[in-house]
Amino acid sequence: MPKTLIAGNWKMNGSLAANERLWLELAAGLAAGGTGAAQAALCVPAVYLEQMQALMAQSGVALGAQDVSAQASGAYTGEVSAAMLQDFGVQYVIVGHSERRQYHGETDAVVAAKARAALDAGIVPIVCVGETLEQREAGETASVVGGQLAAVLAVLGADAARAVVAYEPVWAIGTGRTASPEQAQEVHASLRAQLAEAGAQDVPLLYGGSMNAANAASLLAQPDVNGGLIGGASLKAADFLKIIASAQ
Numbered sequence: 001m002p003k004t005l006i007a008g009n010w011k012m013n014g015s016l017a018a019n020e021r022l023w024l025e026l027a028a029g030l031a032a033g034g035t036g037a038a039q040a041a042l043c044v045p046a047v048y049l050e051q052m053q054a055l056m057a058q059s060g061v062a063l064g065a066q067d068v069s070a071q072a073s074g075a076y077t078g079e080v081s082a083a084m085l086q087d088f089g090v091q092y093v094i095v096g097h098s099e100r101r102q103y104h105g106e107t108d109a110v111v112a113a114k115a116r117a118a119l120d121a122g123i124v125p126i127v128c129v130g131e132t133l134e135q136r137e138a139g140e141t142a143s144v145v146g147g148q149l150a151a152v153l154a155v156l157g158a159d160a161a162r163a164v165v166a167y168e169p170v171w172a173i174g175t176g177r178t179a180s181p182e183q184a185q186e187v188h189a190s191l192r193a194q195l196a197e198a199g200a201q202d203v204p205l206l207y208g209g210s211m212n213a214a215n216a217a218s219l220l221a222q223p224d225v226n227g228g229l230i231g232g233a234s235l236k237a238a239d240f241l242k243i244i245a246s247a248q
């Protein structure tokens, strides 16, 4: 069985000093308790990749980024390519986070192209899907997340088996309102069936959205929840360590 993946998404938070403090606390906790059945990863702002690569060297915690360009190189001001991420030892990159879809107009096609660019550079894309509260209340959850995943599967083909998918209901992100374990499992089961049809049934399915030290164990106990993508709680060492511990 693959290890449970517990990935922190720092979003646009941190500083050189704060990152080092957070890492030292995390490292001390991991040295004491280990990561056990979990693979931990930290998805940090691009400007801090070099710092975190150095701090995290040989720790067993994987380095991740939060976005990647769909383009290989050239006149794309402000963008960071997959090859550049690879230069800093990045193993995972989040693509299609709802905040990028919402604030940066990322379409399913762009998300799929970013996932493709990551895989081509040997980086595992963490492909995010999720419905808004309005869509959930209209009974559209399955069709929304199914459509978002289908767009990526169509572009990745057989390589989809090397990706990770994260279900992040938009209404649960940063709101303190978490999907219940049953709500998460229901969506994950439908994503699993869709992945199986594409020959990618073993893709790890992460849950994200107000996952914290108190609710992680019950979410991770669901058969199709293979890990978590954690925002706010990944900025607090004690909370993130508890989430890693609850993956046992």
Ligand code: 13P
Residues within 6 Å of the ligand: 009, 097, 168, 172, 173, 174, 175, 176, 208, 209, 210, 211, 229, 230, 231, 232, 233
């Ligand atoms: P929160 O854990 O802060 O709700 O964020 C979830 C998320 O968006 C992770 O990518």
